[in-house]
Amino acid sequence: MPTLLEVKGLSTYFFTPEGVVKAVDDVSYDVLEGETLAIVGESGCGKSVGALSIMRLIASPPGRTVHGEVLFDGVDLLKLDDEEMRKIRGNRIGMVFQEPMTSLNPVLTIGRQLTETLELHQHMNKQAALRRAAELLGLVGVPDAERRLGDYPHQFSGGMRQRVMIAMAMSCGPRLLIADEPTTALDVTIQAQVLEVMRRISDELGAAIIVITHNLGVVARYANRVNVMYAGRIIERGSARDIYRNPHHPYTLGLLKSVPRLDQPKKEKLAPIEGFPPDLINLPVGCSFRARCKFAIERCAQEAPQLVSIGEGHTAACFRAKEVNAAYHAGTEG
Numbered sequence: 001m002p003t004l005l006e007v008k009g010l011s012t013y014f015f016t017p018e019g020v021v022k023a024v025d026d027v028s029y030d031v032l033e034g035e036t037l038a039i040v041g042e043s044g045c046g047k048s049v050g051a052l053s054i055m056r057l058i059a060s061p062p063g064r065t066v067h068g069e070v071l072f073d074g075v076d077l078l079k080l081d082d083e084e085m086r087k088i089r090g091n092r093i094g095m096v097f098q099e100p101m102t103s104l105n106p107v108l109t110i111g112r113q114l115t116e117t118l119e120l121h122q123h124m125n126k127q128a129a130l131r132r133a134a135e136l137l138g139l140v141g142v143p144d145a146e147r148r149l150g151d152y153p154h155q156f157s158g159g160m161r162q163r164v165m166i167a168m169a170m171s172c173g174p175r176l177l178i179a180d181e182p183t184t185a186l187d188v189t190i191q192a193q194v195l196e197v198m199r200r201i202s203d204e205l206g207a208a209i210i211v212i213t214h215n216l217g218v219v220a221r222y223a224n225r226v227n228v229m230y231a232g233r234i235i236e237r238g239s240a241r242d243i244y245r246n247p248h249h250p251y252t253l254g255l256l257k258s259v260p261r262l263d264q265p266k267k268e269k270l271a272p273i274e275g276f277p278p279d280l281i282n283l284p285v286g287c288s289f290r291a292r293c294k295f296a297i298e299r300c301a302q303e304a305p306q307l308v309s310i311g312e313g314h315t316a317a318c319f320r321a322k323e324v325n326a327a328y329h330a331g332t333e334g
Contacts, residue, residue: 001032001033001034001035002032002033003030003031003032003033004031004032004033004072004073004175004176004208005030005031005054005070005071005072005176005208005210006030006031006069006070006071007027007028007029007030007050007054007068007069007070007071008028008068008069008070008071009026009027009028009067009068009069010024010026010027010028010050010053010065010067010068010069010070011024011025011026011027011065011066011067011068012024012046012049012050012053012058012063012064012065012066013063013064013066014062014063014064015061015062015063015064016062016281018281019281019282020281021280021281022232022280022281022283023046023049023063023232023280024046024049024050024053024232025046025231025232025233026067026068026233027046027050027068027229027232027233027234028234029227029234029237031176031208031210032208033175033206033208034206034207034208035208035209035224035225036199036202036208036209036210036211036222036223036224036225037208037209037210037211037223037224037225037226037227038210038211038212038213038218038219038222038223038225038226038227038240039051039210039211039212039213039226039227039229040213040214040216040219040226040227040228040229040255041214041228041229041230042214042230042277043214044277044280045229045230045231045232045277046229046231046232046233047180047212047229048098048180048181048212049063050229051095051178051180051210051212053065053070054070054077054093054178055089055093055095055178056077056078056080056085056089057089065078072088072092072093072176073092073175087121090117090120090121090168090169090172090174091117091121091172091174092172092174092175092176093174093175093176093177093178094168094169094170094171094172094174094176094177094178094207095169095177095178095179095180096162096165096166096169096177096178096179096180096182096198097165097180098180098181098182103165104153104161104164104165105153106152106153106154107152108152109149109150109151109152110137110148110149110150110151110152110153110156110164111130111133111149111150113164113168114129114132114133114136114137114149114164114167114168114171115129115130115132115133117168117171117172118132118133118171118172121172122172130149132171133149133167133171134146134149136167136168136170136171137149137163137164137167139167139170139197139201140163140164140166140167140197140201141163141193141197142160142163142164142167158190159190159193159194162182162183162190162194163194163197165182166182166194166197166198166201170201170202170205170207173205173207174205174207175206175207175208176207176208176209176210177198177202177207177208177209177210178209178210178212179198179209179210179211179212180212181212181213181214182194182195182198182211182213183195183213183215183218191215191218195218195221195222199222209222211223216255216256216259217259219240219243220240220244223240224239224240225237225238225239225240225313226238226239226240226243228243228249228251228252228255230251230277230288230289231277231278231280231283231288231289232280233288233317234307234317235249235251235252235289235307235316235317235318236248236249236251236252236307236315236316236317236318237307237314237315238310238311238313238314238315239313239314242310242311242313242314243314244256246310246311246314246325246328247324247325247328248310248314248316248318248321248322248324248325249289249316249317249318249321249324250289250293250294250295250318250320250324251273251289251292251293252316253324253327253328254271254272254273254292255273256328257270257271258270258271258272258273273292274292275291275292276292278291284301285301285302285304286299286300286301286302286303286304287300287301287303287304287305287317287318287319288304295318295320295323295324295327297319297320299319300319303319304317305317305318305319308321
């Protein structure tokens with residue numbers, strides 16, 4: 001499949017009185033047309049900042065993208081002026097934000113918030129935009145769609161608000177959809193419904209999806225490829241199958257071991273990742289995961305590991321990648 005999005009050496013920092021926060025530090029990856037790419041990692045690892053950097057929505061000050069390229073259809077989004085970027089944002093690239101209640105305008109009806117995008121990017125008149133807005137709400141499973149166009153966000157449940165956000169993001173038929181924690185604060189049943197809506201609509205439109213999540217169940221069910229992030233960097237990437245069956249980074253291994261599995265005994269204890277993420281203002285020398293890692297050696301304290309090839313399309317940033325993989329298959333750690 002052709003490459004739709006290519007991120008090269010993206011670095012976004014926040015300049016604060018306490019120091020420089022390296023939220024995203026030299027991140028590179030690509031997204032193929034029509035595929036679903038998952039970006040996983042714990043809170044604060046840089047997942048959302050990376051997505052907002054692509055959309056050029058980083059608040060400045062204090063944030064600034066200091067280096068890198070974001071090539072969308074061969075055009076570097078970071079070099080476009082504001083007017084050109086507005087033509088792409090919401091039109092060719094849609095985004096479902098993390099919290100729908102704060103992303104939707106509380107004083108505008110759902111109908112107005114949907115029609116605004118259609119009028120701006122699709123040049124529809126008011127009547128045509130309203131008809132299309134009702135169709136979109138119906139597509140994402142909102143019942144009695146025409147009547148509900150006149151309702152306000154507070155009149156919708158959390159799951160329905162997220163469906164509205166998906167309708168808004170997909171309204172102009174974007175080629176890429178970025179979903180930032182699309183199932184946060186939703187119960188498990190509603191999570192599944194929302195994700196199925198996203199996949200169905202993306203299939204119909206042929207859109208690629210970037211799903212940002214900490215939910216490994218979501219990754220296993222929906223993703224073609226996975227980027228695992230830690231402390232602002234990608235530390236492992238590969239197909240979803242490879243990441244689950246052959247993890248090669250201790251952090252990836254820790255994520256997998258911290259999730260309950262149906263094929264394990266009921267009394268099997270989960271193995272949480274001990275310790276805390278590093279301070280992004282004062283990152284340690286060497287490997288950022290070293291203080292929490294049971295595989296660490298002296299080299300890890302002196303040198304930061306780079307991504308190296310493990311297999312076809314599979315890379316990991318760990319000096320002891322083979323030992324990590326062996327421990328995973330042996331059912332041990334360290």
